[in-house]
Amino acid sequence: SAVISQKPSRDICQRGTSLTIQCQVDSQVTMMFWYRQQPGQSLTLIATANQGSEATYESGFVIDKFPISRPNLTFSTLTVSNMSPEDSSIYLCSVEDFSGRTDTQYFGPGTRLTVL
Amino acid sequence: AQKVTQAQTEISVVEKEDVTLDCVYETRDTTYYLFWYKQPPSGELVFLIRRNSFDEQNEISGRYSWNFQKSTSSFNFTITASQVVDSAVYFCALSEGEGTNAGKSTFGDGTTLTVKP
Numbered sequence: 752s753a754v755i756s757q758k759p760s761r762d763i764c765q766r767g768t769s770l771t772i773q774c775q776v777d778s779q780v781t782m783m784f785w786y787r788q789q790p791g792q793s794l795t796l797i798a799t800a801n802q803g804s805e806a807t808y809e810s811g812f813v814i815d816k817f818p819i820s821r822p823n824l825t826f827s828t829l830t831v832s833n834m835s836p837e838d839s840s841i842y843l844c845s846v847e848d849f850s851g852r853t854d855t856q857y858f859g860p861g862t863r864l865t866v867l
Numbered sequence: 868a869q870k871v872t873q874a875q876t877e878i879s880v881v882e883k884e885d886v887t888l889d890c891v892y893e894t895r896d897t898t899y900y901l902f903w904y905k906q907p908p909s910g911e912l913v914f915l916i917r918r919n920s921f922d923e924q925n926e927i928s929g930r931y932s933w934n935f936q937k938s939t940s941s942f943n944f945t946i947t948a949s950q951v952v953d954s955a956v957y958f959c960a961l962s963e964g965e966g967t968n969a970g971k972s973t974f975g976d977g978t979t980l981t982v983k984p
Contacts, residue, residue, distance in 0.1 A: 793958065794912075794974045801968040809971075841910060847962075847970040856902065856972065858912040858964065 753778055753846050755859035757824040763865045764834055772862045773829045775843030779824035781847060785817070788841040788861075797842075834866045871961050873975035880949055881983050888944045888978045889977040890959035892968045896920075898964035901935065901942045902972065908941065918942065949982045956980075 754777040764770050774783065783800040798819055799807040806819035820826040829837050844859040870893040875907050888984045889925055892901065903915040916926065918935050926933045930947045964970040 786972075792977045794972075796971055796973075799971065805984075843912065845972070854968065855914070855917045856900075856970065857914060858904075859929065860911050 752855075753780060753857045755844055755846060755857060757842075757844055757859040757862050758861060760860065761863040761865075762832065763867060765813045766835055767833045769830055770834065770864060771828050772842055772844075772864075773831070774827045774859055776825045776846050781824075783821060783827045784845040784847070785819060785827070785829045786843045786845060786858075788843065796845065797829070800829075826833055832865065834864075839864055839866045845855055869899075869915065869961050869963070869973040871959050871973050873957075873959055873978050875882075876976070876979045877979045877981070878943050879938050879981045879983065882951060883948050885945060886949050886980065886982075888959075888980070889956050890942045890944065890975060891965035892942065892959070892961045893962060894963070896963050896965070900962040900964055902960040902962065903933065903942075903944050904958045904959075905955045906958065906977070912958075915944075920927075948981075949980075951982050951984055954980060954982045 752781050756775045758773045762770055785797040786794045788794045796809050797812045799819055800819050800821040802821045802824055816832055818830045841861040841863050843861045847856045873935040874889055879937045883889045899920045900978045905915055916933055923935050923937055932945045936945045958977045959975040960972045963969050
């Protein structure tokens with residue numbers, strides 16, 4: 752199975768600032784995704800992190816607010832920009848590998864963000 | 868568009884009781900994947916099972932079992948002889964298997980299971 756780590760695990764930030772979350776996978780994976788889980792809610796897909804090209808965003812999410820990078824097949828970052836208290840959530844990185852080695856989807860431990 | 872419905876918001880049982888968590892899904896795809904995840908109070912999402920749309924065989928893993936029925940678009944999850952450690956939020960999810968949306972998951976709202984001693 753793929754092992755995923757995220758940094759930071761949690762943070763408390765001030766309104767108007769930005770935070771970059773890192774996602775590292777222990778092996779090359781086909782697809783990487785970023786999800787948001789607001790307090791007491793389910794998970795919502797933010798975007799697909801595409802290696803070497805711009806991320807693909809879901810409805811309701813924009814690049815200016817959530818810029819994403821994916822420089823290679825094992826690493827991605829999500830930035831939450833100009834934060835407000837409504838951005839307080841758990842942000843999860845997810846990977847899916849259709850190489851035949853795992854053929855399933857895994858989630859990182861999440862980054863718990865609180866915005867004051 | 869995909870949709871996953873977990874009609875049971877909260878379930879409370881007493882230890883050793885059996886409990887079934889319901890999941891109903893909607894999709895136009897012929898190739899798709901269904902998942903169950905457990906999210907304990909610690910917050911981490913724990914993968915439980917993945918089932919593809921062409922495999923309707925029921926699966927048993929210890930005290931856990933899953934019943935996949937395409938005819939009713941359901942993928943129900945049963946815990947036998949529940950334990951306090953089973954207390955968590957359980958999510959059912961649906962992922963497209965092909966095309967530009969492959970790998971993107973749609974989650975149900977989750978069912979909060981409380982197992983009392």
